[in-house]
Amino acid sequence: MLPVNSISQVRTEFQKLFKQAVLYNREFLAENAKETSSDETVSIIRTKLLDEWLDRAYTFNPVWEWDEENKLWSVTLPEIRIYTDAPTKEEAAEQLVDLTLEYCEDYLNRLDLFTALPDRSGHYPYLRRIVRCKEAAQVKEVLNL
Amino acid sequence: MGVTFTFNDIKKICQRLGLAIRESGSNHVMEGTDPEGNFLRVSVHWKADGRNLAKGTVSQIAKDLGFKDVADMRDYLQNKKRRR
The missing domain is CATH 3.30.160.620 (Double Stranded RNA Binding Domain)
Incomplete structure (x- = not known):
């Protein structure tokens, strides 16, 4: 399962998440806890990794x-x-x-x-x-x- | 001899379909919603202006404009009373 973080968690831990995404290719999901009606999330992903997937x-x-x-x-x-x-x-x-x-x-x-x-x-x-x-x-x- | 189309022929067809024509950089872009409610978009490089278009290009344009094939698009161009 991919870890899901709230927006406020992402805000406070962004530097740590960024580092993990870059160093270990980890992807994080962010959700808006205030928008309970939708299950939408946003991914934080290493750009180079995304580029590689798209290129392939x-x-x-x-x-x-x-x-x-x-x-x-x-x-x-x-x-x-x-x-x-x-x-x-x-x-x-x-x-x-x-x-x-x-x-x-x-x-x-x-x-x-x-x-x-x-x-x-x-x-x-x-x-x-x-x-x-x-x-x-x-x-x-x-x-x- | 095959069926040939010039850029002007394409412009006429697009106008009849109700598409707007605009210049965008080096290209002519024709787009809009046709009478059936489909969004259509065709872009042609300015260097094609005033000459025949290649068969491959014409067949793609016919597809993008929602015609059955090139012959169908030619018939639409010639038959002014025809609706698509």
Whole structure:
């Protein structure tokens, strides 16, 4: 069983919990004792650990397709429904990065809207991986382009 | 010859579906709620403006806009009286 702490416990013991999470990969749950109507908790977890899990579980598998008639490469990320096309693969990859970054920003700005949509709520862990990237080259790598 | 679509064709379809079109960085984003109450969102890179779109892209757009397939979306574009 994961230990459940009240918010006030977390407040007073945060330094200790933080240390245990970082050193021993322990996860802690915090609950709001005043909100008895819901059994919602919040996790305190080592960010590196979360990143590792997401990297392993939420990989991007871009789908490339050559359109002979229009002489264009199209590339799709089925995981987040982002796609584009261009005369070269390199250009298409760059455009895909632009589109992904824009979607990521929009998604996080309107998290309440997107996470309420059944066909888009599952995009969050994928976009969480993108938002951790510091530059476009890293995004390209995460997208497996 | 297959069925080709330009970015302008997609814009026209989105407008008929009642989606709003906005610029966002390097992209055109078309989104909104269609007459059936579904939230739709399509984004196209500005470099696609004024040229044909690749078949792979068009087929994804048709899916995102709730059409059966590309031919269905073409029929919607050509038949102005048609509802989706």
